[in-house]
Amino acid sequence: MTISIQWHLAWVAVDWGSSNLRAWALDANGKVLAKAGSERGMLSLSASDYEATLLTTIGAWLPAEGHVPVRICGMAGARQGWQEAAYLPVPTRLDDLARGAVRPAVEDPRLEVALLPGLCQHPDEVGRRFDVMRGEETQLAGLTAREGDISGPVCLPGTHAKWARLEAGTITRFATFLTGELYSLLAGQSVLRHSLKDGQGGNDLSEPGCREAFMAAVQEVAAAPEQFASRLFGLRAADLLDDGLLDGGLPTGQARGARLAARLSGLVIGLELAGARVGLAEGERVTLVGAETLCARYALALESLGIESRRLDGEAAVLDGLGLAHAAMIHDAHTP
Amino acid sequence: MTISIQWHLAWVAVDWGSSNLRAWALDANGKVLAKAGSERGMLSLSASDYEATLLTTIGAWLPAEGHVPVRICGMAGARQGWQEAAYLPVPTRLDDLARGAVRPAVEDPRLEVALLPGLCQHPDEVGRRFDVMRGEETQLAGLTAREGDISGPVCLPGTHAKWARLEAGTITRFATFLTGELYSLLAGQSVLRHSLKDGQGGNDLSEPGCREAFMAAVQEVAAAPEQFASRLFGLRAADLLDDGLLDGGLPTGQARGARLAARLSGLVIGLELAGARVGLAEGERVTLVGAETLCARYALALESLGIESRRLDGEAAVLDGLGLAHAAMIHDAHTP
Numbered sequence: 001m002t003i004s005i006q007w008h009l010a011w012v013a014v015d016w017g018s019s020n021l022r023a024w025a026l027d028a029n030g031k032v033l034a035k036a037g038s039e040r041g042m043l044s045l046s047a048s049d050y051e052a053t054l055l056t057t058i059g060a061w062l063p064a065e066g067h068v069p070v071r072i073c074g075m076a077g078a079r080q081g082w083q084e085a086a087y088l089p090v091p092t093r094l095d096d097l098a099r100g101a102v103r104p105a106v107e108d109p110r111l112e113v114a115l116l117p118g119l120c121q122h123p124d125e126v127g128r129r130f131d132v133m134r135g136e137e138t139q140l141a142g143l144t145a146r147e148g149d150i151s152g153p154v155c156l157p158g159t160h161a162k163w164a165r166l167e168a169g170t171i172t173r174f175a176t177f178l179t180g181e182l183y184s185l186l187a188g189q190s191v192l193r194h195s196l197k198d199g200q201g202g203n204d205l206s207e208p209g210c211r212e213a214f215m216a217a218v219q220e221v222a223a224a225p226e227q228f229a230s231r232l233f234g235l236r237a238a239d240l241l242d243d244g245l246l247d248g249g250l251p252t253g254q255a256r257g258a259r260l261a262a263r264l265s266g267l268v269i270g271l272e273l274a275g276a277r278v279g280l281a282e283g284e285r286v287t288l289v290g291a292e293t294l295c296a297r298y299a300l301a302l303e304s305l306g307i308e309s310r311r312l313d314g315e316a317a318v319l320d321g322l323g324l325a326h327a328a329m330i331h332d333a334h335t336p
Numbered sequence: 337m338t339i340s341i342q343w344h345l346a347w348v349a350v351d352w353g354s355s356n357l358r359a360w361a362l363d364a365n366g367k368v369l370a371k372a373g374s375e376r377g378m379l380s381l382s383a384s385d386y387e388a389t390l391l392t393t394i395g396a397w398l399p400a401e402g403h404v405p406v407r408i409c410g411m412a413g414a415r416q417g418w419q420e421a422a423y424l425p426v427p428t429r430l431d432d433l434a435r436g437a438v439r440p441a442v443e444d445p446r447l448e449v450a451l452l453p454g455l456c457q458h459p460d461e462v463g464r465r466f467d468v469m470r471g472e473e474t475q476l477a478g479l480t481a482r483e484g485d486i487s488g489p490v491c492l493p494g495t496h497a498k499w500a501r502l503e504a505g506t507i508t509r510f511a512t513f514l515t516g517e518l519y520s521l522l523a524g525q526s527v528l529r530h531s532l533k534d535g536q537g538g539n540d541l542s543e544p545g546c547r548e549a550f551m552a553a554v555q556e557v558a559a560a561p562e563q564f565a566s567r568l569f570g571l572r573a574a575d576l577l578d579d580g581l582l583d584g585g586l587p588t589g590q591a592r593g594a595r596l597a598a599r600l601s602g603l604v605i606g607l608e609l610a611g612a613r614v615g616l617a618e619g620e621r622v623t624l625v626g627a628e629t630l631c632a633r634y635a636l637a638l639e640s641l642g643i644e645s646r647r648l649d650g651e652a653a654v655l656d657g658l659g660l661a662h663a664a665m666i667h668d669a670h671t672p
Contacts, residue, residue, distance in 0.1 A: 087577075120573075120576075120577055121573075122577065123582070129566075129570055129573075130570055130573040130574040130576075130577050130578060131569070131570065131573045132572075132573050132576055132577065160527070160569055175566045176566060176569040176570075176573070177565040177566045177569060178526065178527075178565045178566075178568040178569045179565055181526050181527060182526075182565060182568075185521040185522070185525055185526060186521070189521055189525065190514065190517050190518075190521060191496070191514075191517060222562075224611075224614075225561040225562040225564070226558075226561040226607065226610035226611040226614065227611045227614075228561070228564065228607060228611070229513040229514045229515055229518060229604075229607055229608050229611065230465075230511045230512060230513045230514075230608075230611055232514040232518075233467070233496055233512040233513060233514045234465055234466055234467065234512075236468075237456075237457075237465075237466040237467045237468050237512070238466040240456075240466075240468055241423075241456055241458065241466050241468065242466060246459070268565075271562065271564060271565055272565050272566075274562035275560075275562040275563045275564070275565065275566055278560075278562065278563075
């Protein structure tokens, strides 16, 4: 018996960030044929390293002849990346990112590479402020590729969490919160590290009381964001003083550090939500785009402030967004 | 000609913190005869190292015979220090710290050592929360030694900034803000480090525009503390995008990083003040206790929120506080 393997590679999608890259081989219908990845992100590469890194990662997918379109979003298009794809200013339509793509010169004739642009925002009289994104705009484009010209608030949690406002397929404004980085620094390097369990990664809130501690912290900081820096030290003080005898007191042993880590996470995410909810209309539902565990945590935080949410998978979003840009480039190539 | 040097050592004052110790030789009138110091703070010492470290630092001051009282405040009295001097709970009179002193056993008969306690606070129905201090209580005692049974808000800026409420010589409550540590982590280790000049230490606000940028940041975060985490990322975005053409835009070159460092300092201190001013009565003046440069920065931040302040030198305060405790111990020793 012979097994016939279908391999009709049409194009390659790449999300190339600061610390790693992820690549997908796709057929003409957008079906994923294969995945690959590398830990060589923008921070570890100089401009001349990109082509070789790409070939190491996806070379096995390439045909002997012909060329393959490779569509790349993320930090590879930064000034310090492969080649700068200058930011497009908001407001901008999300199905129009291909307009800002640049095509770095390559030596291997089988590669036809385009780097998608990020977005920038300048201050104006309606309250926009300086801001930038690179990578998340492609996930937002993926959201519109799936759902058409949608409107509403979208949150992409992460090291630098993004909140974007969409209006009929256009991104009109956005804001970045340093949330993930703040959590990592506080949990891993501040005096609080002595009191936390699983400092760097956070915990999954599955231990008894962690979910409640997380939600209480979100509500507390949302009600009094000006107390953020004192609530931080309060974690340490509670660890030193709380004998667990009062209602709601800390447990002893391993559970203590997990509880305090849940509380720190709630304080940091709660501060973000306190800022982001200022831009929400009454009753508006937030679309979360990202990985399941982190989005579940954000959904819980939003719920504890009475805000509804739903989730779109981050990988699906970036693939759809790159696909939208790829389709636009094919169309442009065939338009005289 | 013979020069006669007066050396009537009556006692030794020591402020022994996490990362260093400072010692003063004093005569019976509280006049400083000599100073000494060491980089061997609590974090680098185990309990059995303290006596030897003390002798290395102040041994030259000790007489051949008799014994010298050594009065120590700070982290040397922590559980992880020389010997634990258990926290006194607030409210407590500040002239009564000696009541909680402990006397570690020493081998050198010339030493007569007392470690002063820190203070702790437990949650209650009038809004107190878990908190601790070790060292600052002695500076507060020094303030009352100078000025009698005073009342009012006192701020001790630093890595873990303290705000205390005094009522007729009693400390009734306090709160700790993680301000200095937050600044160091953000300036030295976050993505913002790429945009700042003089990341670790802050700058002195002397470059053109820095004072104004600092004050504007204080006002901005005090008006909208919930935007703190997005204002942080905004520093990075401004550095990437601001061409300086707009009014109030960033300068280029060296001045750019100094301006952004001033703004970061304003955001972090402003967040603290936003929280601390909730506890201030209308028109109340804040007493700042600490080093001149940092207190000047706090005074400027307070001024930009319309709050008056005055300063007491931190070294003078700790010496007076240790002196107050020393006097109380002498008195107790002579009371049958």
